[in-house]
Amino acid sequence: KRTTKAMAEEYSVSKSFLRRHWEGYKEFWGERFSFLDNYSRFIKRDKPLPSWSDADVEEFIASEPVHGPTLKTAREAGKFGAVGGLLGAVSTAGVTWKYSRSLHGTALSLGAGAVFGWTFGQEVANHWLQLYRMDTMASQVKFMEWWQNKVEGQS
Numbered sequence: 001k002r003t004t005k006a007m008a009e010e011y012s013v014s015k016s017f018l019r020r021h022w023e024g025y026k027e028f029w030g031e032r033f034s035f036l037d038n039y040s041r042f043i044k045r046d047k048p049l050p051s052w053s054d055a056d057v058e059e060f061i062a063s064e065p066v067h068g069p070t071l072k073t074a075r076e077a078g079k080f081g082a083v084g085g086l087l088g089a090v091s092t093a094g095v096t097w098k099y100s101r102s103l104h105g106t107a108l109s110l111g112a113g114a115v116f117g118w119t120f121g122q123e124v125a126n127h128w129l130q131l132y133r134m135d136t137m138a139s140q141v142k143f144m145e146w147w148q149n150k151v152e153g154q155s
Contacts, residue, residue, distance in 0.1 A: 035137060038137060039144070049151060057075070064142065064146070067142040067143070070134045070138075071139040071142075073129050073134060077126070080124055080129075081118045081119075081121040081122045081125065083121055084117040084119075084121020084122070085114045085117045086117065087121075088113035088115075088118070088121075090110075090113070091117075092110065093106050093109050093110035096108075096109040
């Protein structure tokens with residue numbers, strides 16, 4: 001028979017085992033999603049930033065010689081993704097409808113085709129526009145800082 005003390009020690013060992021693995025798990029995913037820390041000061045505000053227009057973005061692009069062109073290129077990459085998503089959605093849904101005439105299958109293939117097409121479009125943009133050579137996240141953060149300063153009247 002195990003004593004109460006032995007059972008308590010076993011429980012504390014297993015608890016520390018689980019705790020160690022949980023901490024490792026949190027650290028692993030925290031490293032993978034560390035980019036969220038860049039945006040948290042803009043997202044977790046008491047009063048959210050107002051929406052900006054295309055004219056505001058163009059003003060930033062014209063005023064920022066380093067990050068402006070990078071932001072412009074990143075915005076162009078979004079168009080590649082949108083076109084890819086549209087083409088993927090329509091083509092897969094069309095093939096599914098042609099061969100199955102299944103409404104729910106067509107709807108599922110429309111969604112899946114949009115996701116796959118968007119992903120493929122982003123990869124094409126990455127190579128076509130050479131986004132891998134740019135720090136697009138830094139330019140987006142600079143834009144958010146610029147927008148925050150402009151809205152709050154510091155600029």
